[in-house]
Amino acid sequence: MVSDSPYEIAVNEKWCKKCGLCIAFCPKDVLESDGGGPIVKAPSQCIGCLLCEMHCPDFAITVKRRAEK
Amino acid sequence: MALPLEKYLRVGKLPHIWCPGCGHGIVTQAIIRAIDETGLDTEETVIVSGIGCSSRAPGYMNFDTLHTTHGRAIPFATGIKMANPELNVIVITGDGDAAAIGGNHLIHAARRNIGLTVVCFNNNIYGMTSGQYSPLTPRGSYASTAPYGMFERPFDLCELVKGAGGSFIARSTAYHTRHLTNMIKEALKYEGFSFVDALSQCPTYYGRRNRLRTPLDMLNWLRDRAVPASSWDKMTPEEKDGKFPIGILVNQPSTELTKVYGEVMVKAAAEGGRG
Numbered sequence: 001m002v003s004d005s006p007y008e009i010a011v012n013e014k015w016c017k018k019c020g021l022c023i024a025f026c027p028k029d030v031l032e033s034d035g036g037g038p039i040v041k042a043p044s045q046c047i048g049c050l051l052c053e054m055h056c057p058d059f060a061i062t063v064k065r066r067a068e069k
Numbered sequence: 070m071a072l073p074l075e076k077y078l079r080v081g082k083l084p085h086i087w088c089p090g091c092g093h094g095i096v097t098q099a100i101i102r103a104i105d106e107t108g109l110d111t112e113e114t115v116i117v118s119g120i121g122c123s124s125r126a127p128g129y130m131n132f133d134t135l136h137t138t139h140g141r142a143i144p145f146a147t148g149i150k151m152a153n154p155e156l157n158v159i160v161i162t163g164d165g166d167a168a169a170i171g172g173n174h175l176i177h178a179a180r181r182n183i184g185l186t187v188v189c190f191n192n193n194i195y196g197m198t199s200g201q202y203s204p205l206t207p208r209g210s211y212a213s214t215a216p217y218g219m220f221e222r223p224f225d226l227c228e229l230v231k232g233a234g235g236s237f238i239a240r241s242t243a244y245h246t247r248h249l250t251n252m253i254k255e256a257l258k259y260e261g262f263s264f265v266d267a268l269s270q271c272p273t274y275y276g277r278r279n280r281l282r283t284p285l286d287m288l289n290w291l292r293d294r295a296v297p298a299s300s301w302d303k304m305t306p307e308e309k310d311g312k313f314p315i316g317i318l319v320n321q322p323s324t325e326l327t328k329v330y331g332e333v334m335v336k337a338a339a340e341g342g343r344g
């Protein structure tokens with residue numbers, strides 16, 4: 001999916017333990033559950049609030065501003 | 070924005086051993102973010118822990134770290150700070166580690182006002198040893214050693230540290246991640262003894278026994294009981310029941326121990342070879 005969001009969301013599948021907290025805390029329904037872990041469903045909705053990243057106990061989801069790359 | 074994880078974490082050791090949804094990872098991230106935003110030099114920062122799930126955190130952190138014995142993180146950290154007062158010394162401890170076996174060390178560090186930052190990962194249970202009650206287990210809740218409900222009165226850790234002379238005391242939770250990060254930042258900037266009661270969740274041994282079935286249920290339980298410190302004093306005892314204040318609870322700067330000790334050393338050197 002081509003995104004017009006200035007944010008890029010990365011999920012580290014190797015570290016994710018599928019607790020679902022990132023999905024529950026996202027205020028914009030960007031993330032969808034895939035058996036507990038997140039799939040980035042609507043990246044263009046992302047506002048870069050970092051609630052997913054900061055509530056992830058496993059350092060498994062990170063949100064970067066695209067220019068930061 | 071996203072944290073430079075490789076700078077602050079021993080990424081080769083991840084994934085960590087904590088259970089899915091354990092709050093300790095959230096609090097660990099808040100510490101790292103606070104260090105990042107405060108700009109502490111990682112080369113000049115030492116992180117010390119005791120024993121417990123919480124005390125495993127420094128093992129994942131890319132600093133000079135010390136994993137010591139149960140309850141004794143503060144004495145080891147005290148030694149480090151006394152030997153080299155220039156270092157930033159952070160203690161990561163659990164509610165069992167800090168308030169049960171290590172309670173005596175906690176109160177004396179507060180009394181001495183030694184420049185450590187102590188962050189207690191308070192999940193109100195002994196997580197590592199499978200869910201025995203701790204001095205922080207709320208009355209009426211279940212633990213492996215309280216099958217009919219906890220009947221003892223718990224500590225309020227912030228009040229305990231305050232009573233012992235603590236000069237910087239703050240509390241937050243794993244629900245309030247931004248606020249928690251800010252509390253840790255303030256604690257890191259504070260020169261004397263700083264204490265942060267960081268409420269965390271143990272879904273495995275606390276949640277399961279106490280009808281908090283998911284990590285999210287546990288975080289919502291923390292959210293529902295937290296009251297901003299500014300509102301707390303206006304509440305009646307009935308309103309306070311089952312709740313706790315979050316925010317900076319004490320901030321009364323007083324001379325840090327190694328500064329006083331430095332003066333004693335100068336005096337000793339001047340007067341020399343007595344006794």
Ligand SMILES: Cc1ncc(C[n+]2csc(CCOP(=O)(O)OP(=O)(O)O)c2C)c(N)n1
Binds near residue numbers: 120121162164
């Ligand atoms: C001297 C000593 N006594 C008891 C133990 C067993 N023990 C290991 S961890 C722990 C409690 C940990 O609880 P807490 O500090 O709250 O950490 P958590 O696992 O909940 O994060 C105990 C009693 C020990 N390792 N050493």
Ligand code: SF4
Binds near residue numbers: 028053
């Ligand atoms: S940064 Fe905020 S809006 Fe974007 S995915 Fe994460 S929680 Fe959702």
Ligand code: SF4
Binds near residue numbers: 019023055057
């Ligand atoms: S919060 Fe982290 S560990 Fe939990 S599901 Fe999301 S990415 Fe995975």
Ligand code: SF4
Binds near residue numbers: 092271
């Ligand atoms: S037992 Fe509890 S405190 Fe320990 S890792 Fe599991 S959830 Fe976390």
Ligand SMILES: [Mg+2]
Binds near residue numbers: 163165193195
């Ligand atoms: Mg504990």
